[in-house]
Amino acid sequence: MEEFLQQLTNGLAVGGIYALIALGYTMVYGVLRLINFAHGDLFTLGAYLGFTLLASFGLSGVIGGLAGAGLLVLMALIFVGLVGVMLERAAYRPLRNSDRLSAVVSALGASIFLQNAMMLLYGARPQVYPVRLLPTASFMLMGVEIPFTRVLLFSSSLALMFLLFWFINRTRVGAAIRAVAIDQGAAKLVGIDVNRIISLVFLIGPALGGAAGVMVGLYYGQITHDMGLNYGLKAFIAAILGGIGNIPGAMLGGLLLGVIEALGTAYFAVGWKDAFAFLVLILILIVRPTGLLGERVADKI
Amino acid sequence: MSSITSNRLFLPVSGAIFFLCMALLPPVLGSAGLEGGGRYHIGVLNDIGLYALLGLSLNIILGQAGLFNMGHGAFYAMGAYTTAILNTVYGVPILYTLPLAGAIAAFFAYLVTRPILKLRGDYLLVVTIGIVEIVRISLMNDVFGMTGGANGIAGIARPELFGFRLVSPEHFFYLIWGFVAFTVLLFRMLENSRFGRALYYIKHDELAASGSGINTTHYKLVAFVVGAFWAGMAGTLYATKMKFISPVAFSFSESVLLFAIVILGGAGSIPGVILGAFLLIGLPELFRELADARMLVFGLAMMVMMIVRPQGILPLRRRVYNAAKQVGKYACAIGTQKLAPPAPEPATDTTTPPAPQKGTGGAA
């Protein structure tokens, strides 16, 4: 029971990260029907940005502690969001009317480019966050010692998710994003600037991914230039699990996948950790390709 | 019709010239006074040949059938490990393992791709990434206690051909590039056939293809099986060339590299894929000081190419069938009102099944 609770909370914390990244995949897929393969690397970019800010500007010395961590997340949010907008301009917008393969290949190219750019800048070896901003305290829950950071990680990703959920469902701009996702042509007809909405989606999605990157850096303390691949794939699987294009689906899928992975690793085998996500993917695509919360759409002939 | 005739001869002739030049390379390099007798250059050419072979096998799946397979390394690994295990554990001679490695990889492809063929393009891509990752993780975890885990398998023998043992890079050069030439010949014929056309129809309009009577799921499956068979055989060549294999060689990034070779060279185009192998494997060797930056450049190239030249550097040129002598041979229904039914089948023809008889309905 103790082990189970440990793994459950751990899975929820990691799942929150998956969910945050998955939101970026699912939003971009919603408006462009494109898997933004570079999204995982934007997440890594966020992590490295946090590293640079901490290491070279000594931010922690100025503010320190939780506030410093919050500021770091905010800066990554803004910076990575802007990079996302530029990426869309450079790599995806020129291909808006091309076939799907071209866009997918361009996304892959962007992913390879970003990943290797970070490797050249920061080196191939893992980097360690120079200071621990987060408290190392822990507390007892039902007789189990739970690190405080785990709760912090989970609650901040939840907070960001609910912020997004509110924005999409309760604001005019959010309504415009939903309209573009349903039918770009019709959205254009009612006066929505589709290009601006797509730019906005490429601001929000990568911003959340970048924030997740800093959070991973703060939580684990160690980052690598290619971790975007692993996190990105898992987050994408989470998005499919929940139903791609569906925002609550991405949240549910992320948390579920985090828990499945944590429990699977604990109760089956550590060496197979990375295989669980893919098994989940293959199962869900065979059994229910629309995902848990996805809707069935008839193909037009 | 002279333009059509020259078009038909252009590829075979240039292909023959290319492979003849390749055959002359080892002695030329050997006598060029290069350091180490040109062995390093031969080694690079061997790598290029191996990737060309893998690229050609992926080309059937990705280039011709248009199936986003980013897990080709899984089939390659299957073949390499089949050879390694058969050779080191059971002592099977390398060249006997060649068809077996292909068959195992093909059988594996049959099993794993069958349930996922109906998936749309980008979903298929992610599932194939999953397949190659699961294979790699399985190899790392020493499945069935046969793969040696992270250490891999060492001590794989060299191939013997009619009692002659292939050991030097030059020997492997002829083995690999001979196999490439053989593959190009077969795949070129495959491209110009009922099978090759079916893949083309499926890639470009699946609905129109099935509406024309083509079993799209079947052909996608066969494309995977054929591609995997060749990738498996390439695995054999790799295993015996290296004498040692480990899971690192079959990582996801290898599959990405193969994907890039096919797409940048020219999806569906045999010369394009070979050029792609030269560029993506050979160029970084030319600029070794920049080797770290090569993937950066490839990533950039992939983005730029999709905007500037999405069909690849040497895109597919389809063969033009020559039927000039048949123009005007048959009466035309339109305008003439002659209601001419098609002429009866030639008596010598036995391969075309008879038209369905009225009143009976199709069997099956």
Added chain:
Amino acid sequence: MNNLLSLNNLIKSFGGLTAVAGVSFNVAEKSIVGLIGPNGAGKTTVFNLITGNYRPDSGNVIFARHDITKTPTHEIVSKGIARTFQTIRLFPEMTVLENVLAGCHCRMRAGVLASMFHTPAQRREERSAIEKAMRELAFVGLDDQYANLAKNLSYGNQRLLEVARALATEPRFLILDEPAGGMNDQETADLIGLIQAIRSRGIAVLLIEHDMHLVMQVCEKLVVLEYGAVIAEGTPAEIKANPLVIKAYLGSEELD
């Protein structure tokens, strides 16, 4: 006359919308039947149900005494039903001849190995497929265009090429979805001759067409669809006199 095709109470809905609400009709051997009705009446959906592109929610499709309701599209083609598409679906980057060879596919047998090694039987089969494709191209009057790319043909000729591709599957039953769409008067007049020539080869034809002149001239029987249901069925003369049909078409002068 024997019924070649029978539709029995086909129902198909998409989400909340019932596109086809209990359609039944028969097509006799070697007959020409027209399926008409206002836009959105469900005509193309009926076609897609026959060809297996859609599965009906209930009801069945009987072709030559076999139930083909659950048969996959490609098998339906090899059983003898061929079609053209309302929105032309050719392979634009392929030659005219290769487009027709797509139709020949299901009557050919060469497997992967034969295709890889170009066995003598495979070569023979390829030759006779090209012969057959050229015969069908000549039949629709496009044999001199064989080496052209399909995308370079005129709109009317692209429709004819689709017909040739469908005929190359050796059908007993041909479904034409708005074959005269985008054709000029001369091409439409030629099309009437072509449809009759197809029937005289023993092939039954079912067509959707908005050109009432063509429909009235070429069809022996008409089926009128409105809101996914059959509202009338009969000879062109009967249909022209049917008050329900006149009401459905009220305001439009298509039924002159």
